[in-house]
Amino acid sequence: MRNNDLINAEDSRSDIERQIAHRNKKNKRFKGVVIGATIISTLPLLFILFYIFRQGISAINWHFLTNLPKPVGEAGGGVANALVGSILILLVSCIIAIPIGIVIGIYLSEESKSKLAYYCRLAVDVLQGIPSIVIGIIIYEWIVRPVGGFSAFSGSLALALMMLPSIVKSTEETLKLLPESLKEASLALGVPYYKTMMKIIVPTGLGGILTGVILSIARVIGETAPLLFTAFGSPFMTTDIFKPMSSLPLIIFNYATSPYEDWHQLAWGASMLLILMILILNIISKIVQRKWKVQF
Amino acid sequence: MIPAITFKNNGINFKEKAFKKTLTLLAILAVVILIAIFFTLLINSFPSLKALGAGFFYDKTWDPVADEYGALPFLVGTLLTSFLALIISTPFSIAVAIFLGEYYKKGIVAETFKNVIDLLAGIPSVIYGFWGLFVLVPVVRVIELKLNLPPYGVGIFTSSIILAIMILPFSVSLSRQVISMVPDNLKEAAYSLGATRFEVITKIIIPYTKSGLFAGLLLALGRALGETMAVTMLIGNTHSIPTGIFSPGNTMASVIANEFSEATGKIYTSALIEMALFLFVVATVINVIGKQIIKRFTI
Amino acid sequence: MESAILKVRNFNAFFGESHILKNINLDIDKNNVWAIMGPSGCGKTTFIRCINRMHELTPNATTSGSMQLNGEEVYEMNPVLLRRKVGMVFQRPNPFPTMSIYDNVIAGYILNGIKLSKQQKDEIVETSLKRAALWMEVRSTLHKKGTFLSGGQQQRLCIARALSMNPEMLLLDEATSALDPVSTSKIEELIHELKAEYTILMVTHNMQQAARVSDKTAFFYLGEIIEADNTKTIFTNPKHEKTQDYIRGHFG
Numbered sequence A: 001m002r003n004n005d006l007i008n009a010e011d012s013r014s015d016i017e018r019q020i021a022h023r024n025k026k027n028k029r030f031k032g033v034v035i036g037a038t039i040i041s042t043l044p045l046l047f048i049l050f051y052i053f054r055q056g057i058s059a060i061n062w063h064f065l066t067n068l069p070k071p072v073g074e075a076g077g078g079v080a081n082a083l084v085g086s087i088l089i090l091l092v093s094c095i096i097a098i099p100i101g102i103v104i105g106i107y108l109s110e111e112s113k114s115k116l117a118y119y120c121r122l123a124v125d126v127l128q129g130i131p132s133i134v135i136g137i138i139i140y141e142w143i144v145r146p147v148g149g150f151s152a153f154s155g156s157l158a159l160a161l162m163m164l165p166s167i168v169k170s171t172e173e174t175l176k177l178l179p180e181s182l183k184e185a186s187l188a189l190g191v192p193y194y195k196t197m198m199k200i201i202v203p204t205g206l207g208g209i210l211t212g213v214i215l216s217i218a219r220v221i222g223e224t225a226p227l228l229f230t231a232f233g234s235p236f237m238t239t240d241i242f243k244p245m246s247s248l249p250l251i252i253f254n255y256a257t258s259p260y261e262d263w264h265q266l267a268w269g270a271s272m273l274l275i276l277m278i279l280i281l282n283i284i285s286k287i288v289q290r291k292w293k294v295q296f
Numbered sequence B: 001m002i003p004a005i006t007f008k009n010n011g012i013n014f015k016e017k018a019f020k021k022t023l024t025l026l027a028i029l030a031v032v033i034l035i036a037i038f039f040t041l042l043i044n045s046f047p048s049l050k051a052l053g054a055g056f057f058y059d060k061t062w063d064p065v066a067d068e069y070g071a072l073p074f075l076v077g078t079l080l081t082s083f084l085a086l087i088i089s090t091p092f093s094i095a096v097a098i099f100l101g102e103y104y105k106k107g108i109v110a111e112t113f114k115n116v117i118d119l120l121a122g123i124p125s126v127i128y129g130f131w132g133l134f135v136l137v138p139v140v141r142v143i144e145l146k147l148n149l150p151p152y153g154v155g156i157f158t159s160s161i162i163l164a165i166m167i168l169p170f171s172v173s174l175s176r177q178v179i180s181m182v183p184d185n186l187k188e189a190a191y192s193l194g195a196t197r198f199e200v201i202t203k204i205i206i207p208y209t210k211s212g213l214f215a216g217l218l219l220a221l222g223r224a225l226g227e228t229m230a231v232t233m234l235i236g237n238t239h240s241i242p243t244g245i246f247s248p249g250n251t252m253a254s255v256i257a258n259e260f261s262e263a264t265g266k267i268y269t270s271a272l273i274e275m276a277l278f279l280f281v282v283a284t285v286i287n288v289i290g291k292q293i294i295k296r297f298t299i
Numbered sequence C: 001m002e003s004a005i006l007k008v009r010n011f012n013a014f015f016g017e018s019h020i021l022k023n024i025n026l027d028i029d030k031n032n033v034w035a036i037m038g039p040s041g042c043g044k045t046t047f048i049r050c051i052n053r054m055h056e057l058t059p060n061a062t063t064s065g066s067m068q069l070n071g072e073e074v075y076e077m078n079p080v081l082l083r084r085k086v087g088m089v090f091q092r093p094n095p096f097p098t099m100s101i102y103d104n105v106i107a108g109y110i111l112n113g114i115k116l117s118k119q120q121k122d123e124i125v126e127t128s129l130k131r132a133a134l135w136m137e138v139r140s141t142l143h144k145k146g147t148f149l150s151g152g153q154q155q156r157l158c159i160a161r162a163l164s165m166n167p168e169m170l171l172l173d174e175a176t177s178a179l180d181p182v183s184t185s186k187i188e189e190l191i192h193e194l195k196a197e198y199t200i201l202m203v204t205h206n207m208q209q210a211a212r213v214s215d216k217t218a219f220f221y222l223g224e225i226i227e228a229d230n231t232k233t234i235f236t237n238p239k240h241e242k243t244q245d246y247i248r249g250h251f252g
């Protein structure tokens, strides 16, 4: 009897041990799979960056940055007009989107429970999810068709519409985290509400708001689809925002899909330029986030 | 002594009211913009809606010269590329989300991978397309030759791969957010019962986050449906219904991108805008449902 | 004869449906220090927030009855102008984190867009900081951020900020409850000195503190003033049973 029991116990113990070993093995294998899949997921980025920098680095030089594109067949040429165009278009979209976005963000954080806030938040969410090509069509119908021509300004409006949601959200989220006591301190000093908001609340949240703004710029700087029917593109250098204007993503699209080797080269250069700008914007946003952190 | 300083008080009431009015007005503006977008699309779709009716979605021929506008090939192309992209990217995005939300939550490894994923999200669509055209297309061509298929290179498959890469960061960030919401005491309870990490992940975390992960996939799908530039450059832009995943095709977004500025004739333009309306409605429905699920989940 | 700077008559305050302050009547004389006491939740904070109309900032918060500052009906004044006359110091120090110590002191002027000469600014900063007994400690670091100071210093900075506006009345809501004994006694001394120029209302849970620094004490219980009298009388010869219980430490 006793012997029998012992044997059984022994048996089941080794059984359990085997089971545990099996489970541990499964555990390890799973971790391996997760890590493997994660590493594979990052490979495309490395491939893309590597390829673009390899192709682009030989294209980028002073000549490239300061010259206009040349007609097919002539070597050389640059992207000066697209660079200027991109910057101008973005500048105008910032002028439109930043104040409006911040003000809506203030509204949402201040009146967070009102009915209007609910609908406004919903609208902003939906706006964020609209495909960019649809935004292009909208601005075409609103501006380009009535005015009767493509213009950089209409492109700026399209990009502004795309920047707006993320500016609103980052503003709202930043301001919501500020303590109520900050606002009360200012109001108790006899500072009017609007000055309290603009001179205390917004400056205190500036780091977070700016981070959001910079990231939204980085996100739209490479947008092409909304510019196709708005800014349209132009082979000339122009600073008139009411005329069609070139931009980096537009020339990348046009040159990349052209059959000419020279133009591909320009497109690689422009791609690298664009990616560098996005990288720099991302780094700036990280710095702002860290340096501008307000200590309470 | 503190010097007696007089404050100018003119217009405080007015400015106070003006400020609050401005806040309210701009909040209303956001709602108005959205409504205006919807009606702009709807009204401009009328000619096509009237002329084509439901046939728009099941007619197979898109031939502007003959004034025939059947969007079925593009509908099929859009759904095919998006779902294929979702299928390709989901295992990876879940893996990365588990990696960042469970195995490596903090520290240099987590930071590095987080930054890489963020950068992946930051690369413009047009550059994905460009890279795909010069790197991915030749690779796919080789595969197609091996499989004895016509070596187009471009097509549904190529577009789906690029789309999969593009939506990955998006679904990762959503899934990670959801996974990090799992209460610690739930996990600890399981660990204290002797569960392995694998078991905690598959038996606690995944079931707990099911609806949130689903919402993440849904929102990623919404992204893929409307993605334009990369797809335009890689899909081949044919107007016939794709016959397989390696065949060229077209999506609604890329048809709009290719044809909108050259479209002549009321119905042609209107048919393109109807596609935009369709994309808008689908994206909005997906977005609202997805965000609702996530919101319910995070509260 | 002393003249009441603040007259409260049949005053009520509500948060939505709940009636927080019930029929409050009180006369606050000029240059007196009043201690407001009572168990937690009895409405002390609500009361002093009604005086500078911070109460109404809470959604659904309402009031009724009359409150007069120097004969002027508080609830008919512009709240912004009222708050310039009635300074407030909160339970937790809340200096403006984006401003230097210097700017924090004159924040009321900066934020209101008042142009001051350098000389005026220096004078206001120095006088206010001296009154708040902080000058000696920060005179060499005036351009550092206010949030680098210790909690007690931050609180005195907040007092200086309130004083810089030359208020007629100063409201302190448990201003020393988050501070160490040394900072607390500094602020108590300060209140003693400030009495000459200001009228002070302080909420406190610390009976010794009330006994040390106040001239008069009002005892609140469940939103009503049970007793309001000279501090000495309240502590040595309270008329009301509830007050006695509280003084003897039976609750609160």
Ligand SMILES: Nc1ncnc2c1ncn2[C@@H]1O[C@H](COP(=O)(O)OP(=O)(O)OP(=O)(O)O)[C@@H](O)[C@H]1O
Pocket: C015, C020, C038, C039, C040, C041, C042, C043, C044, C045, C046, C047, C058
């Ligand atoms: N924002 C609010 N909404 C609803 N009720 C509130 C709010 N703030 C305070 N109250 C209620 O009002 C009553 C009085 O609060 P008050 O803060 O004035 O008390 P207090 O005497 O200052 O207490 P303590 O000594 O704890 O600071 C309490 O019952 C409290 O629950």
Ligand SMILES: [Mg+2]
Pocket: C044, C045, C046, C173
């Ligand atoms: Mg209180």
